[in-house]
Amino acid sequence: SGFFSKLALDFVLRRSGPDIEVQRAADLRELVTSLGPFYIKIGQALSIRPDILPPRSMVELQKLCDKVPSFDSKIAMQTIRDELGQDPTELYSELTAEPIAAASLGQVYKGKLRSTGEEVAVKVQRPYVLETVSLDLHLFRELGLLLRNVPFLKDRTDVVALVDEFAGRFYDELDYNLECENGLRIAEHMKELPKVKIPKNYPEYTARRVHTAEWVYGEKLAQSTADDVGELVNVGVVTYLTQLLGEGFFHADPHPGNMIRTPEGQLCILDFGLMTEITDDQKFGMIEAIVHLINRDYKDIGDDFKKLDFIPKNVDVQPIVPALTRVFDAALAGGGAKSINFNELASDLAEITFEYPFRIPPYFALVIRAIGVLEGIALVANPGFAIVDEAYPYISQRLLTDESPRLREALRYMVYGRDGVFDAERLIDLLIAFEDFDVVRRSAGYGEAENLASSGAMAVQGDANRVNAALEFFFSREGEFFREFLVDETVKSVDVLSRTALLSLLDGVPGPLGRLQRLATVSTLVPKLTKEEEVTVRSTRALLEFFLDRGAGLEGGAGGGADGGQARLQQRVRSLLPVFNKYSGAMRDFGIKISTRLIDVAQGRILEATLDAVLGPRKQAQTRA
Structure with missing residues (x-):
C-alpha cells in the first residue's frame, strides 16, 4: 500500500523528524479507517499507548476514537424507522440533523425523547458493518487455520480459538439490544459507587441496530486537566477490578x-x-x-498459569520456572511487583512462548487488551502509574474479607509464606493497602465503606487514621475471619512477651531470688525463648508499633526523649478510645478467647512442671516416649 511504500522511502532516504512522524501517523489513520471496523479497533488500542507510540502519533490515532468518517444521515434515519417501527420525529422531539460523533461501528445523534423530554444519545449502526466484520473475521480465521500447521505455533497459541473469542464478542457488540442489557446490568453492579456514572438505558427505544441512552455532558478523562483526574483514574481502576475480579462481568472496551x-x-x-x-x-x-x-514465588506462578490455562495441564512447569524467573525478576527490578508495567510484562511473556509451551488463553486476550488500554489511559495522566501498585489495595481487601476457601488460603500464604513463618511486615503491608483501598472507595462514594470504618478514621490524615481504620476493620463484623485467623499468633505473641518480661525481671533480681530461673521447675513454667520465638517477639513489637502509631514510639519515639515518646503514646491511646468504645463487645469476646487459650497453655506447663517434680525430667521424657 501507499503507507508502507512511504515508510520504505523514509527509511531509504533517512527522512525523520516531527513533521514526518505526524504525516505517517495520519497516513496510518487513513489506512486503518479505510480497512474498516476491525482495524479501527486495533488503531484505537494503539492510540493510548505512550510506551509504544510517540506523543504526536498518539494524538493523530486518537482521532479514531471519535472522528471516524460518518455515513449519510438519510440512511441512519431509515435505519431508525426499520428498527423501531416509527418515524424518528414520532419518537424524538429533537434530533440533530447530522451526527455529533462517529465511531467504528456506528454514529451518535443528540436528541430529546418526545415522551419525557429527556436528553438522549441515539446510536445508529453503520450499514453493512455486519457483513464487513464477518469478512475480516473469516479471513483472520482462515489465517489461523494455516498457522495451526506451523510446528512452533500450533502447541502454543490457538489463533483460531482467539479469533473465535473475538468474533463472539464482536457479534455481541453489533447487537444493540445486548448492549442495552449490559448497560442495565453494569448500572446495577455500580449503583453503590456514586462517583461512577453509568448512563441510563432505554430498552423501549432500542433495537438491534439502534441504541438510545442518556446524554452525558463531559470531557474525555485522558484529555481533562481537572485537579481530580488522578483520583478518577484510581476510581476507574477500582471499578474495573471490581468488574474483573469481583462481579466477573467485565467491560472489555475502555478506550x-x-x-x-x-x-x-x-x-x-x-x-x-x-x-x-x-x-x-x-x-x-x-x-x-x-x-x-x-512474594516472588515463581514455582507457584507456574502452577497458577496451568490453572489459568496459560500452560497445558500435562506440561511440567519446572523447566519453565527459570524463564519465568528471568522475566519476572526483570519486571520487578527497581520497585518490586507494584512497579510493573503490565504491557511490557505481557510483551516479555509473549517472547517465551517461542521457547516453551506457553500460550494466551482466548478468554484472557480481552482482559489483556482492556487492562492494557486502561493502563495506557492512566499513563497519559500519570507517567508513573503502575497497574499492580493500584490493584494491590483491591487485592488486599479481597484477601482480608473474602470468605472463599481459596482466597483464605491465599491470605495465609501471604502472611506466613511458603515456610509457614509469620511475617508481621507483610501483614502490616496488607492492612495499609486495605486502608488505601477504603480511601479510594470512599472517594468513589462506595455505600458499604461506613461498615468498615467511621468517617473520622477514614480521613487521610497520616498514619494515626490509617491505623484507626485497620483496628476498626480488625474488630468489625467484616474482620471476624481475620480475628480467627490471628488467634494462634496472638496467643503465641502474648505468651512470648509475658515470658520475655518475666525472664528479664528475674535476670535483674540480685541474690538467691535471681537464681530461681535456673531451677528445673521454673524453667519449665517459664521456658527460655527459642529462635523462632525471638522472631515472634520482633514481629509482635512491629505490630504493636503499627497499631499504637508509628512514631509514637515504644521506646521513646524519634526525638523528645522518653518523656516525649510517652506523651505521644498516651495521646495515641486517647485517640483510639472511640474505636475501643465502638467495638468493646468484639474486643471483650476476643480477649476472652485469648485468655482461655493462654490458661490452657499455662495449665499445660504446670502439668509438665508437676511431672518433672514427681518423676524427674528424664523419667518424664521416657514416660512420654
Missing part, C-alpha cells in the same frame, strides 16, 4: 472515548457492547498469581 469526566466530577463509562465473563476459578486464579508474584 479514551468511553471514559468521561462529568462537570460534577464523576467518572462516566460509556459503551457496553464489548463485555466478557470471568469464572470464579479464573478470578481466584488471577488473585493467587498476583499474591505469588508479590
Whole structure:
C-alpha cells in the first residue's frame, strides 16, 4: 500500500523528524479507517499507548476514537424507522440533523425523547458493518487455520480459538439490544459507587441496530486537566477490578472515548457492547498469581498459569520456572511487583512462548487488551502509574474479607509464606493497602465503606487514621475471619512477651531470688525463648508499633526523649478510645478467647512442671516416649 511504500522511502532516504512522524501517523489513520471496523479497533488500542507510540502519533490515532468518517444521515434515519417501527420525529422531539460523533461501528445523534423530554444519545449502526466484520473475521480465521500447521505455533497459541473469542464478542457488540442489557446490568453492579456514572438505558427505544441512552455532558478523562483526574483514574481502576475480579462481568472496551469526566466530577463509562465473563476459578486464579508474584514465588506462578490455562495441564512447569524467573525478576527490578508495567510484562511473556509451551488463553486476550488500554489511559495522566501498585489495595481487601476457601488460603500464604513463618511486615503491608483501598472507595462514594470504618478514621490524615481504620476493620463484623485467623499468633505473641518480661525481671533480681530461673521447675513454667520465638517477639513489637502509631514510639519515639515518646503514646491511646468504645463487645469476646487459650497453655506447663517434680525430667521424657 501507499503507507508502507512511504515508510520504505523514509527509511531509504533517512527522512525523520516531527513533521514526518505526524504525516505517517495520519497516513496510518487513513489506512486503518479505510480497512474498516476491525482495524479501527486495533488503531484505537494503539492510540493510548505512550510506551509504544510517540506523543504526536498518539494524538493523530486518537482521532479514531471519535472522528471516524460518518455515513449519510438519510440512511441512519431509515435505519431508525426499520428498527423501531416509527418515524424518528414520532419518537424524538429533537434530533440533530447530522451526527455529533462517529465511531467504528456506528454514529451518535443528540436528541430529546418526545415522551419525557429527556436528553438522549441515539446510536445508529453503520450499514453493512455486519457483513464487513464477518469478512475480516473469516479471513483472520482462515489465517489461523494455516498457522495451526506451523510446528512452533500450533502447541502454543490457538489463533483460531482467539479469533473465535473475538468474533463472539464482536457479534455481541453489533447487537444493540445486548448492549442495552449490559448497560442495565453494569448500572446495577455500580449503583453503590456514586462517583461512577453509568448512563441510563432505554430498552423501549432500542433495537438491534439502534441504541438510545442518556446524554452525558463531559470531557474525555485522558484529555481533562481537572485537579481530580488522578483520583478518577484510581476510581476507574477500582471499578474495573471490581468488574474483573469481583462481579466477573467485565467491560472489555475502555478506550479514551468511553471514559468521561462529568462537570460534577464523576467518572462516566460509556459503551457496553464489548463485555466478557470471568469464572470464579479464573478470578481466584488471577488473585493467587498476583499474591505469588508479590512474594516472588515463581514455582507457584507456574502452577497458577496451568490453572489459568496459560500452560497445558500435562506440561511440567519446572523447566519453565527459570524463564519465568528471568522475566519476572526483570519486571520487578527497581520497585518490586507494584512497579510493573503490565504491557511490557505481557510483551516479555509473549517472547517465551517461542521457547516453551506457553500460550494466551482466548478468554484472557480481552482482559489483556482492556487492562492494557486502561493502563495506557492512566499513563497519559500519570507517567508513573503502575497497574499492580493500584490493584494491590483491591487485592488486599479481597484477601482480608473474602470468605472463599481459596482466597483464605491465599491470605495465609501471604502472611506466613511458603515456610509457614509469620511475617508481621507483610501483614502490616496488607492492612495499609486495605486502608488505601477504603480511601479510594470512599472517594468513589462506595455505600458499604461506613461498615468498615467511621468517617473520622477514614480521613487521610497520616498514619494515626490509617491505623484507626485497620483496628476498626480488625474488630468489625467484616474482620471476624481475620480475628480467627490471628488467634494462634496472638496467643503465641502474648505468651512470648509475658515470658520475655518475666525472664528479664528475674535476670535483674540480685541474690538467691535471681537464681530461681535456673531451677528445673521454673524453667519449665517459664521456658527460655527459642529462635523462632525471638522472631515472634520482633514481629509482635512491629505490630504493636503499627497499631499504637508509628512514631509514637515504644521506646521513646524519634526525638523528645522518653518523656516525649510517652506523651505521644498516651495521646495515641486517647485517640483510639472511640474505636475501643465502638467495638468493646468484639474486643471483650476476643480477649476472652485469648485468655482461655493462654490458661490452657499455662495449665499445660504446670502439668509438665508437676511431672518433672514427681518423676524427674528424664523419667518424664521416657514416660512420654
